[in-house]
Amino acid sequence: METDCTRDDARVKSAARPAPLPAGTRLLHIGPHKTGTTAIQGALFDARDRLPEHGVEFPGNTRHPMEAVLAAVARPAMMGDAVPTEQHWARLVQQVKAAGRRTAVISSEFFADAEDDDTIARIVEQLGGDRVHVLVTLRPLARIMPSQWQQYVQNGLRMGYEDWLKHMLRKAPYEQPNPSFWRRHRHDRLVERWVRAVGPERVTVVVVDDRDRDRLMRTFEALLGLPENLLQPVPDTANRSLTLAETEMLRNLNKEFRGNELPDELYSKLVRNGAIMHMKNTCSPTPQDVKISTPRWALEDAARIAGEMIDGITHMGVRVLGDPALLSALPKSAGERPAEPRIAPEVAAHALYGALAAAAEVPVRHSTPAKARTVHQTSSVELVKVLGHRCLKKLRRR
Incomplete structure (x- = not known):
């Protein structure tokens, strides 16, 4: 037309x-x-x-x-x-x-x-x-908003969908x-x-x-x-939109990532191009998966x-x-309240494997001298920071 x-x-x-x-x-x-x-x-x-x-x-x-x-x-x-x-x-x-x-x-x-x-x-x-x-x-625009929100989450956004909508639609500027x-x-x-x-x-x-x-x-x-x-x-499974459960899992991961001040390069390597990419390529949404509403x-x-x-x-x-x-035009299912999102165990497993596989591509060197303090005596926050900075150094050397 x-x-x-x-x-x-x-x-x-x-x-x-x-x-x-x-x-x-x-x-x-x-x-x-x-x-x-x-x-x-x-x-x-x-x-x-x-x-x-x-x-x-x-x-x-x-x-x-x-x-x-x-x-x-x-x-x-x-x-x-x-x-x-x-x-x-x-x-x-x-x-x-x-x-x-x-x-x-x-x-x-x-x-x-x-x-x-x-x-x-x-x-x-x-x-x-x-x-x-x-x-x-x-x-x-009504169809673009949920797609664009989950895309922003894939780039590190931590804000929930309804809060994000309020900022975009009702909070000047x-x-x-x-x-x-x-x-x-x-x-x-x-x-x-x-x-x-x-x-x-x-x-x-x-x-x-x-x-x-x-x-x-x-x-x-x-x-x-x-x-x-x-x-x-x-066919391009790598570009499919995330379900609500997948997006919420990633959004909460973003909170942890930012909260521990890990480097952005690590996010690109392990999260976006590791966990998310592998999850998209190996897991296809089913009719039972909750969409972003x-x-x-x-x-x-x-x-x-x-x-x-x-x-x-x-x-x-x-x-x-x-x-x-x-x-x-308003979608036919305008404003329906979504069911509670639940991430399937296999989806979470594929996402975790994607991150591990991306990390495994970085050559590992075993030349670091032993330290007096053991892993069991170190807090989880410190361990995550150390792991992040080590992976980043290896990425840069590569």
């Missing part, structure tokens, strides 16, 4: 396949987070060897050029990860230029973190100037504990920032319909001039804000593909 928002009168809707963008376009997919970005990136990366025969390139050597884009928007890395450098971004820019007259598609949700006009203008200019066409994918949330998800302001850089005629907004997940793939194919069904979903008051607040965002976007003159009314 296409909505022509270049006019203020009745919206024009059509189920026609959107026309391809001009050859040589730099299609810049800026997310934001939790709007189908991982699915699109996985499908494009999987099909990258077949794209050139259709005049399309997917620059980069990985599914998601996260380090490059983090450097471009001057955003810090994930907790404990290596700091992105300008070299990452320069390498991606050169790969985009190498596409020549072919269409190039660059996709990263972290482009949505660019918060000032100068940064956005520089990104656009370096990627091709007037050849850049910006694509924004949007989902209902709505910036704590995660200032990035509204920078990404105040979607009208996000679109407006990029419109100022490229103009409304070079911005397309795609409304993601969760009832028809295949539609997003088909929309990308149409805009890129690709044959239908060339892009196919790629948003209270009714928060859903209503989100719907009201979404309505304001829709009004703003539809008056900017950008092209909107899909039905904007979906963005403010």
Whole structure:
């Protein structure tokens, strides 16, 4: 469905396949987070060897050029990860230029973190100037909130969901504990920032319909001039959302981690890329697992804000593909009280094993001289600190 928002009168809707963008376009997919970005990136990366025969390139050597884009928007890395450098971004820019007259598609949700006009203008200019066409994918704010909260928990957040919602929705200036949330998800302001850089005629907004997940793939194919069904979903268990029990287990671990002042690098190695990653890859949620449920008051607040965002976007003159009314719709199970979350023993075991396996990858040296005090005479807090600092030293040596 296409909505022509270049006019203020009745919206024009059509189920026609959107026309391809001009050859040589730099299609810049800026997310934001939790709007189908991982699915699109996985499908494009999987099909990258077949794209050139259709005049399309997917620059980069990985599914998601996260380090490059983090450097471009001057955003810090994930907790404990290596700091992105300008070299990452320069390498991606050169790969985009190498596409020549072919269409190039660059996709990263972290482009949505660019918060000032100068940064956005520089990104656009370096990627091709007037050849850049910006694509924004949007989902209902009510569906984004639980997904984004558990993602923040995976990066060290210790605040519970309902408290987090109160801070984001009802405690001005709505910036704590995660200032990035509204920078990404105040979607009208996000679109407006990029419109100022490229103009409304070079911005397309795609409304993601969760009832028809295949539609997003088909929309990308149409805009890129690709044959239908060339892009196919790629299973990615590592990117699945956590259940409520898994998130709460991790949130409480975050409290212990911060309480004992362990180094961030250890969190990245053992928790996010060890315990969480292994748990995601080996444990699939069942119908009995409790999902993260948003209270009714928060859903209503989100719907009201979404309505304001829709009004703003539809008056900017950008092209909107899909039905904007979906963005403010309340879920059918709005505000249901969740059951008490319980973590299954096997899930906890897989998480623990993931941390141990990550630690085992670090070479162990047995050259430390014995100390007068035994392990049994040392407090658990001191032991955790010593273990943390030793693992960190080994990581750095490696």
